[in-house]
Amino acid sequence: MSEQLHDLEMRAVYARxxxxxxxxxxxxxxxxxxxxxxxxTNPAFLTAHPDRFINAGVAEADMICIAGGxxxxxxxxxxxxxxxxxxxxxxxxxxxxxxYANTNVKIVGTAPGITAGPNxxxxxxxxxxxxxxxxxxxxxxxxxxxxxxxxxxxxMAAHEGPVYVQLSRMKQPAVFDESYRFNPDKAVKVREGKxxxxxxxxxxTQFAVKAANELAAEGITVDLLHYPxxxxxxxxxxxxxxxxxxKVVTVENQSIIGGLGGAVCETLSENxxxxxxxxxxxxxxxxxxxxxxxxxxxxxxxxHIKKAxx
Amino acid sequence: xxxxxxDVVRKLEEKANQMRQDIVVMVGxxxxxxxxxxxxxxxxVAALYFNVMRYDVKNPKWADRDRFVLSxxxxxxxxxxxxxxAGFFPxxxxxxxxxxxxxxxxxxxxKKLAGVEFTTGSLGQGLSGAGGMAIAGKLDKKxxxxxxxxxxxxxxxGQIWEAxxxxxxxxxxxxxxxxxxxxxxxxxxxAEIMNVNPLPDKWRAFGWNVIEIDGHDFTQILDALSPESRxxxxxxxxxxxxxxxxxxSFMENACDWxxxxxSEEQVKTALAELCA
Numbered sequence: 001m002s003e004q005l006h007d008l009e010m011r012a013v014y015a016r017x018x019x020x021x022x023x024x025x026x027x028x029x030x031x032x033x034x035x036x037x038x039x040x041t042n043p044a045f046l047t048a049h050p051d052r053f054i055n056a057g058v059a060e061a062d063m064i065c066i067a068g069g070x071x072x073x074x075x076x077x078x079x080x081x082x083x084x085x086x087x088x089x090x091x092x093x094x095x096x097x098x099x100y101a102n103t104n105v106k107i108v109g110t111a112p113g114i115t116a117g118p119n120x121x122x123x124x125x126x127x128x129x130x131x132x133x134x135x136x137x138x139x140x141x142x143x144x145x146x147x148x149x150x151x152x153x154x155x156m157a158a159h160e161g162p163v164y165v166q167l168s169r170m171k172q173p174a175v176f177d178e179s180y181r182f183n184p185d186k187a188v189k190v191r192e193g194k195x196x197x198x199x200x201x202x203x204x205t206q207f208a209v210k211a212a213n214e215l216a217a218e219g220i221t222v223d224l225l226h227y228p229x230x231x232x233x234x235x236x237x238x239x240x241x242x243x244x245x246x247k248v249v250t251v252e253n254q255s256i257i258g259g260l261g262g263a264v265c266e267t268l269s270e271n272x273x274x275x276x277x278x279x280x281x282x283x284x285x286x287x288x289x290x291x292x293x294x295x296x297x298x299x300x301x302x303x304h305i306k307k308a309x310x
Numbered sequence: 311x312x313x314x315x316x317d318v319v320r321k322l323e324e325k326a327n328q329m330r331q332d333i334v335v336m337v338g339x340x341x342x343x344x345x346x347x348x349x350x351x352x353x354x355v356a357a358l359y360f361n362v363m364r365y366d367v368k369n370p371k372w373a374d375r376d377r378f379v380l381s382x383x384x385x386x387x388x389x390x391x392x393x394x395x396a397g398f399f400p401x402x403x404x405x406x407x408x409x410x411x412x413x414x415x416x417x418x419x420x421k422k423l424a425g426v427e428f429t430t431g432s433l434g435q436g437l438s439g440a441g442g443m444a445i446a447g448k449l450d451k452k453x454x455x456x457x458x459x460x461x462x463x464x465x466x467x468g469q470i471w472e473a474x475x476x477x478x479x480x481x482x483x484x485x486x487x488x489x490x491x492x493x494x495x496x497x498x499x500x501a502e503i504m505n506v507n508p509l510p511d512k513w514r515a516f517g518w519n520v521i522e523i524d525g526h527d528f529t530q531i532l533d534a535l536s537p538e539s540r541x542x543x544x545x546x547x548x549x550x551x552x553x554x555x556x557x558x559s560f561m562e563n564a565c566d567w568x569x570x571x572x573s574e575e576q577v578k579t580a581l582a583e584l585c586a
Contacts, residue, residue, distance in 0.1 A: 057475065059472035061435075061469045062472035062476050065438030065473075066439070066442035066476065069438065070442040070446045072420070072439070073450070075449070095432075096431070096432040101419075101429035102421060
């Protein structure tokens with residue numbers, strides 16, 4: 001059996017995809033701020049295209065605005081750092097030199113939410129989705145596995161304009177396969193059901209799938225909507241599903257304020273008011289912890305998802 | 311020091327004078343804007359647009375043009391005055407500055423006005439953007455130059471020093487920055503608000519080719535901006551000593567005129583001085 005894409009770490013697929021894009025397009029640039037080994041681009045991209053690997057050092061603000069300047073000259077820079085430093089630390093730089101100026105800059109936030117694990121509260125960013133979503137011109141993506149990640153990165157390179165993507169770095173179980181194609185305007189219906197609508201994105205989708213499978217054994221069928229794009233947000237699929245089930249649960253690796261749960265509530269309250277239960281991090285900071293510990297503490301692991309769906 | 315013919319200098323003096331009149335008219339018409347730091351920069355910006363830089367107003371995106379980034383974006387009137395004088399848009403439109411729907415936004419917006427190379431206004435970002443343009447020029451093996459003007463108050467932004475590091479690290483000798491060193495910022499003198507000195511020593515320590523000039527002496531300005539003043543493998547920083555409000559007696563060296571509009575009467579007085 002040859003190597004399958006889901007056997008690789010997510011960051012390895014990010015680097016590999018970026019190299020493939022760079023092989024074909026001389027304008028693709030890999031930018032880093034001293035976390036290139038963590039992002040997976042060093043040594044892979046650095047070795048493949050050393051002239052188009054720009055390390056800004058520990059200077060994220062400079063990195064984002066250098067990228068803005070390069071984009072004005074036709075380059076397509078992909079700027080990676082840990083999510084807190086790729087978003088909240090440089091919020092004004094991204095707002096003005098990328099979103100307001102509408103430059104063709106791609107921002108990659110690595111180790112999102114609880115996946116920052118042992119780095120603790122300083123590095124555990126729960127609000128990047130909310131703050132990036134609130135920015136005009138910005139597209140916000142959160143792929144769940146390597147197949148989707150690869151398609152998202154290709155789409156980002158082809159799309160003219162600012163895009164933010166969350167990248168969990170480690171191996172993730174496959175939700176999709178080689179046939180997957182990304183469409184930013186469509187939610188993916190991973191399971192079809194009639195009892196409850198379960199809405200997820202990014203890292204949490206694998207747990208939502210598990211919950212949905214186990215609920216099926218109990219006789220509860222879940223309409224499972226995975227959103228690789230939280231902005232643009234496919235409102236039609238959500239409204240249609242809510243009309244069918246009359247009950248919605250959201251789960252995300254983020255604060256429940258302003259992210260996926262926020263998008264769902266905004267959409268339904270204006271279009272088809274439906275009871276919604278939001279799972280994720282309440283209004284709290286992170287801490288050094290394991291995933292299971294945080295799932296238990298804040299109530300958004302598989303068992304909690306199942307309970308909320310019943 | 312080079313000799314420049316009296317005609318060259320006279321032409322630049324005339325251009326700078328016209329730009330100063332336009333700055334006063336623009337800010338007066340808008341009853342809003344930043345005249346002080348626009349007037350201090352006028353001679354340098356005039357030298358860039360009417361002697362040093364190559365560009366084509368009919369083809370603003372010409373790939374081989376030189377680029378100018380006004381990182382101290384609040385001095386937008388000086389940029390708009392230069393672009394109007396160069397013919398990027400009709401001078402009559404300067405009175406729409408800061409009006410609803412005008413392409414002359416409070417701070418320069420590259421999506422709204424041809425000739426604006428980078429959107430600026432949030433201080434500290436333009437020099438990094440100019441660095442990105444210079445890196446792109448090197449990657450594309452283009453010989454265009456990138457010029458970037460920063461303020462002395464702006465130099466209190468930490469990001470300026472991030473860009474100082476990266477431009478030197480990437481050996482951006484196609485980048486020439488200018489500090490409009492008028493010594494004043496909105497709250498008062500730099501020395502009292504947040505001391506930025508010694509500026510020349512700082513830029514030297516960061517690995518730049520530093521040239522100190524009188525920012526109102528065209529011979530010194532042209533010398534510093536000439537390709538010959540560059541050093542291979544280093545970005546150049548021109549520290550230009552200037553007078554805030556230069557050319558309008560009641561605005562000169564007066565901190566209050568950083569971000570204040572002149573009354574109709576004051577516009578008349580200022581124009582009379584400039585036209586004398």
